[in-house]
Amino acid sequence: xxxxxxxxxxxxxxxxxxxxxxxxxxxxxxxxxxxxxxxxxxxxxxxxxxxxxxxxxxxxxxxxxxxxxxxxxxxxxxxxxxxxxxxxxxxxxxxxxxxxxxxxxxxxxxxxxxxxxxxxxxxxxxxxxxxxxxxxxxxxxxxxxxxxxxxxxxxxxxxxxxxxxxxxxxxxxxxxxxxxxxxxxxxxxxxxxxxxxxxxxxxxxxxxxxxxxxxxxxxxxxxxxxxxxxxxxxxxxxxxxxxxxxxxxxxxxxxxxxxxxxxxxxxxxxxxxxxxxxxxxxxxxxxxxxxxxxxxxxxxxxxxxxxxxxxxxxxxxxxxxxxxxxxxxxxxxxxxxxxxxxxxxxxxxxxxxxxxxxxxxxxxxxxxxxxxxxxxxxxxxxxxxxxxxxxxxxxxxxxxxxxxxxxxxxxxxxxxxxxxxxxx
Amino acid sequence: xxxxxxxxxxxxxxxxxxxxxxxxxxxxxxxxxxxxxxxxxxxxxxxxxxxxxxxxxxxxxxxxxxxxxxxxxxxxxxxxxxxxxxxxxxxxxxxxxxxxxxxxxxxxxxxxxxxxxxxxxxxxxxxxxxxxxxxxxxxxxxxxxxxxxxxxxxxxxxxxxxxxxxxxxxxxxxxxxxxxxxxxxxxxxxxxxxxxxxxxxxxxxxxxxxxxxxxxxxxxxxxxxxxxxxxxxxxxxxxxxxxxxxxxxxxxxxxxxxxxxxxxxxxxxxxxxxxxxxxxxxxxxxxxxxxxx
Numbered sequence: 001x002x003x004x005x006x007x008x009x010x011x012x013x014x015x016x017x018x019x020x021x022x023x024x025x026x027x028x029x030x031x032x033x034x035x036x037x038x039x040x041x042x043x044x045x046x047x048x049x050x051x052x053x054x055x056x057x058x059x060x061x062x063x064x065x066x067x068x069x070x071x072x073x074x075x076x077x078x079x080x081x082x083x084x085x086x087x088x089x090x091x092x093x094x095x096x097x098x099x100x101x102x103x104x105x106x107x108x109x110x111x112x113x114x115x116x117x118x119x120x121x122x123x124x125x126x127x128x129x130x131x132x133x134x135x136x137x138x139x140x141x142x143x144x145x146x147x148x149x150x151x152x153x154x155x156x157x158x159x160x161x162x163x164x165x166x167x168x169x170x171x172x173x174x175x176x177x178x179x180x181x182x183x184x185x186x187x188x189x190x191x192x193x194x195x196x197x198x199x200x201x202x203x204x205x206x207x208x209x210x211x212x213x214x215x216x217x218x219x220x221x222x223x224x225x226x227x228x229x230x231x232x233x234x235x236x237x238x239x240x241x242x243x244x245x246x247x248x249x250x251x252x253x254x255x256x257x258x259x260x261x262x263x264x265x266x267x268x269x270x271x272x273x274x275x276x277x278x279x280x281x282x283x284x285x286x287x288x289x290x291x292x293x294x295x296x297x298x299x300x301x302x303x304x305x306x307x308x309x310x311x312x313x314x315x316x317x318x319x320x321x322x323x324x325x326x327x328x329x330x331x332x333x334x335x336x337x338x339x340x341x342x343x344x345x346x347x348x349x350x351x352x353x354x355x356x357x358x359x360x361x362x363x364x365x366x367x368x369x370x371x372x373x374x375x376x377x378x379x380x381x382x383x384x385x386x387x388x389x390x391x392x393x394x395x396x397x398x399x400x401x402x403x404x405x406x407x408x409x410x411x412x413x414x415x416x417x418x419x420x421x422x423x424x
Numbered sequence: 425x426x427x428x429x430x431x432x433x434x435x436x437x438x439x440x441x442x443x444x445x446x447x448x449x450x451x452x453x454x455x456x457x458x459x460x461x462x463x464x465x466x467x468x469x470x471x472x473x474x475x476x477x478x479x480x481x482x483x484x485x486x487x488x489x490x491x492x493x494x495x496x497x498x499x500x501x502x503x504x505x506x507x508x509x510x511x512x513x514x515x516x517x518x519x520x521x522x523x524x525x526x527x528x529x530x531x532x533x534x535x536x537x538x539x540x541x542x543x544x545x546x547x548x549x550x551x552x553x554x555x556x557x558x559x560x561x562x563x564x565x566x567x568x569x570x571x572x573x574x575x576x577x578x579x580x581x582x583x584x585x586x587x588x589x590x591x592x593x594x595x596x597x598x599x600x601x602x603x604x605x606x607x608x609x610x611x612x613x614x615x616x617x618x619x620x621x622x623x624x625x626x627x628x629x630x631x632x633x634x635x636x637x638x639x640x641x642x643x644x645x646x647x648x649x650x651x652x653x654x655x656x657x658x659x660x661x662x663x664x665x666x667x668x669x670x671x672x673x674x675x676x677x678x679x680x681x682x683x684x685x686x687x688x689x690x691x692x693x694x695x696x697x698x699x700x701x702x703x704x705x706x707x708x709x710x711x712x713x714x715x716x717x
Contacts, residue, residue, distance in 0.1 A: 084679065088468045113682060115469035245552065247574035248662055253551075262553060310469075388681045395488070399664030403576035417487075424683075 040315050041072045042322055043097035045087070047305070049339075050077035056338040064325055071318055087310075091115070096312035098319035099326075101150065104378050107139045107306045108386035111146030117309040118144040122320040130329060135302055135344045138378030141218060147306035148327045149344035151335060153269030154300045154369040154376050155292045157181075158276075162286040163264040167191040174290040178208070181265070181293040185243035188264045195242055197265040198249035198257045201397040203390050205231065207377075210297025213393070214422070218384055221418040223393075224411045227296075232400050232407045239401065248398050259283055267292055269303060270340055270365050289365035291372065300369075302376035304344060342370055349373055388421045455695070462689035467682040479689035489690060491665045492673040493697070495580060499648045499669060500701075502584045506644050507637060510592050514599035515629070528600075532593040539590065543657035546586050547573070573659055576666035583667055586654050591647070595640050602636035603629065641705055649698050670694045 049057065061073045076097075078086050084106065090096055102110070110116045120128075120143065128136065131149050139147040161171045167188040175181040185196020199205075206213055206223050209231045215222045239246040245263065247253075258266045259280035266272060277284045292300060307323040309316055325331060332343035333351050340362060343349065354370035357363040383389055396414040399405045428434055462479055466472045483489050517528045534542060549556050550572040560566045572582045610628050619627070630637075652671040655661060661668035661676070674694065678687030 088679075088682070092468045109682065110469055113467055113470040247552070247571055257552070260553075385681070388683075391676060391680070395662070395664050395668075398662045399576075402574055402663035403666065405664070413487075 039070055039072045040318050041074050042099060042315060042319055044073050044075045044099045044322065045083065045097045046075070046077045046101040047080050047083050048077065049101075053335075053339055056335060060326065060331055060334070064322060068318075068321075071322070073322065091310060091312055094312065096310045096314075098309060098313040098315055099323050100308050100310060102147065102306055102308055104138050104147070104304050104306055105386045105390060107147040107308050108141065108383055109388075110308065110310075111139060111141055111144065112384040112386070115311055116146045117311055117313070117316055117320065118146065119148055119309075119320065119323075120145045122317070123148075123324065127324055130345050130347065131327075132344055132346060132373055132376060134377035135304055135373075138302075138304060139306060141384050147308045148323050150305045150307050150327050151332065151339065151341035152302045152304040152344045152373070152376070153271065153342055154302045154372050155267050155269055156289045156365050156368050157292045158258070158266040158268065158272060158287050158289055158365075160258070160261060160264045160283060160286055161288055163188060163192060163194060163261060167264070171288060175293045176291075177293050178295045182238060182243055185238070185265070186241060189242040194261065195245045195257075195263045196238075197263050197267060198245040198247070198254045199267065200250055200254075201248045201394060201401055203393040203397075204301060205235070205397065206393075207299070207301055208295035208297060210295065210299070213389070214383060214418075219422060221415040221422075224415040228411060229407050232397070232411075236401055236404075236407075246402065248394075248402065255279060270342070270362070270369065273340075273362055273365060284361065287361055289361055289368055291368050300372040300376050302342075302344075302373070302378050304378055340366065342366075342373060344373075346374075385421050385424060388424075389418055392417045392421060458688040458691055461685055462692055464685045465683075466685040466688075468684060469682060472685075475685065479686045480693070482686065483689055483693055488665060488668060489670075489673060492661075492668045492670045493694070495665075495668055496649045496651070496670040496694070498580060499584060499587075499651055500645060502588045502648055503641060503644045506588050506591055506595060507640055509588070510595035510640070511599050511633070511637075513592060513596040514603055515625070517596065518600055518603045528597075531596055534590045535593040535597075537590075539653035540657055542586065542590055543654045546654075547658055550582065574663055576663050579659055579663060579667045583651075583654055583658060586658075587648070587651060590654075591644065595644065598640055599633065599636055602633045606632045638705065642702055645701055645705060646698055649694065649701070 044061075046057075057075055061075060065071060065073060083100075083102070087097070087100060087102075107116065120140075123145075128145075135149040135152055136145065138149065139145060157174065159171055159174060164171050164184070167184075168191060169184055169187060175184050181196065188194055188196055203213055206228060209227065211225060211228050211231065212222045214220065235244065238244045245257065249257065251268070254263075254266055254268065255272065255275045256279075257263045259276060261280075261283060266276075273284075273289075276287065294300065307327060309319040309323060313319050327344065329343070329345040329347035332345050333348040333353070335341065336343050336348065337353055342354075348354070349370045353366075355367065357367045392414060396410050396417075400407050400410045463474060463476060464472050465475050465479075513531060517524055517531070548554065552569055552571065556572070557566065557569050560570075561568075570578070573579050606629065610632075611624055614624055614628060650671050651669055652675065655667055655669050655672050656675070659667045661672050670690070671694075674687050674690045677683045677690060
């Protein structure tokens with residue numbers, strides 16, 4: 001070996017040693033206990049709720065700390081895009097938060113990996129009974145409830161009355177089923193050259209028509225049925241006929257199309273109102289909200305935010321207690337009033353706030369969707385590895401509907417793929 | 425020791441050390457660490473188990489991964505176009521036309537614009553009832569709206585075009601530096617011998633630009649295989665798997681589905697593929713350039 005080569009080798013070995021030394025800094029250790037002068041400090045994380053709802057949380061946290069003097073709540077809020085990375089890195093570095101706000105898909109994914117506490121072990125039957133059953137069960141996998149349902153939303157049908165009237169239809173008698181909605185879309189397309197609505201190609205489409213995504217045991221795919229073939233072929237035809245826009249439209253894209261009056265309808269939750277109010281005030285003025293037309297399953301799908309307690313939390317009991325407090329009927333009613341969301345607790349919707357309408361679009365949407373909460377069910381009910389399953393289904397739906405692949409063959413391949421995911 | 429402290433090599437190392445330390449921590453170490461990680465089912469949030477070569481075996485049976493590799497290789501098609509157009513643009517902006525600096529700046533604007541902003545602008549330009557469709561319909565090139573990003577036959581090529589559009593200015597600047605390094609007396613001598621403009625380009629400009637071509641080809645090749653931003657913002661790999669690239673698939677497996685062990689294995693496979701392609705490019709581009717000594 002030449003002198004030069006030896007020097008290079010030494011340099012390489014020195015650098016590697018330095019890297020190993022540096023990388024061994026930090027990390028390790030066990031759960032980080034945060035006890036401050038006899039007080040337990042709970043790390044509570046939410047998604048995108050600051051600063052708009054800071055007064056509500058300051059109030060509810062102060063109330064809780066007063067009732068539980070041994071507990072201090074350290075509330076942090078992260079943007080939607082950052083919370084996943086933040087949570088993963090904190091768990092990896094053994095500084096896990098204690099109570100975290102996640103959506104159902106993410107909560108189920110974490111539940112599948114055994115990374116969150118089973119709420120069924122900690123809640124009394126009375127506490128469990130406070131939530132709408134369909135929503136509570138959304139994160140139950142193999143009898144274990146991986147999250148507490150928090151605020152939720154069900155879809156309503158937003159209708160551009162100007163376009164509907166221009167097509168010779170009567171907004172006072174809105175469509176009640178998907179078939180009727182389809183016919184309305186056809187007439188709108190024929191008369192004024194606009195589409196009925198835009199939608200995202202996701203697993204929800206199966207649930208609307210009552211096609212189960214998985215079998216009862218959640219061990220295998222159950223969507224490869226003649227009904228599913230019919231549903232997908234029907235959707236293809238609707239796109240060809242201009243009833244549904246021929247694309248996989250994310251929510252932001254749907255807002256754009258509705259605001260630009262490219263479509264006459266939007267099927268969305270209450271948050272849609274704020275977007276449309278900002279993006280197109282004129283369109284907002286012409287919009288009304290009516291109950292969402294149901295598919296063959298006659299269910300209304302909810303889309304919930306949950307609270308989870310990571311398994312690596314150092315204060316599981318205190319964390320569960322705080323999560324229960326935050327999701328009880330009283331707290332949820334107050335939050336719904338502050339945030340224009342829907343509660344997941346049965347007692348909350350008895351409040352006049354959810355039954356009386358001042359005829360504004362917001363009130364219409366709120367009353368309509370609150371009254372359908374008892375029928376609400378989250379379409380990803382207890383799906384293990386929900387994120388993997390969802391992304392596989394979305395890809396296959398796009399292939400069938402947009403790329404024109406054979407429906408039966410693609411569904412069979414998708415069934416195999418989902419079964420492989422479930423075996424992981 | 426004192427002698428060494430005063431040497432040029434010490435000065436060089438002193439300047440390089442901060443950068444090398446950062447590279448060591450944020451680049452070299454993660455690459456090294458991904459090797460043992462690829463042999464486990466590491467997911468950050470649950471217990472880790474050793475799985476041997478299972479991840480690699482699964483990768484070669486994973487249809488989506490193979491599609492993503494194919495799409496990434498297709499993406500490499502932009503490399504020759506990118507080089508040819510950026511060399512032409514560099515030659516153009518190297519001329520002494522009045523106001524040429526304005527063109528140089530204009531061509532460079534997409535480079536300094538964030539890819540997310542670029543992608544969003546293109547999504548508006550290419551959406552339904554968009555300006556692009558309108559203009560094409562006006563000149564009679566198309567008869568109805570084209571779904572540029574929802575059509576599986578078009579989406580990947582549209583993304584490639586956007587990547588190329590954004591990268592042209594960057595490579596143009598590198599080639600411009602190369603052009604300005606070529607000694608002018610070579611051109612003058614050739615002109616005295618009666619060489620045409622075309623011969624000057626073929627026999628002087630291109631051979632002396634070869635090191636730049638090698639460098640630009642290499643980095644654009646790596647960028648093409650690792651393309652992520654525009655795909656993530658515009659199509660998320662869709663429709664179906666039409667624009668699913670290897671980087672996006674690795675991201676989905678790791679950051680969205682928490683299969684970090686598997687994602688590490690995929691990363692190593694893609695890394696090996698990039699290394700192999702780089703070696704091939706090196707072997708074909710070993711000559712040429714200006715020898716300053």
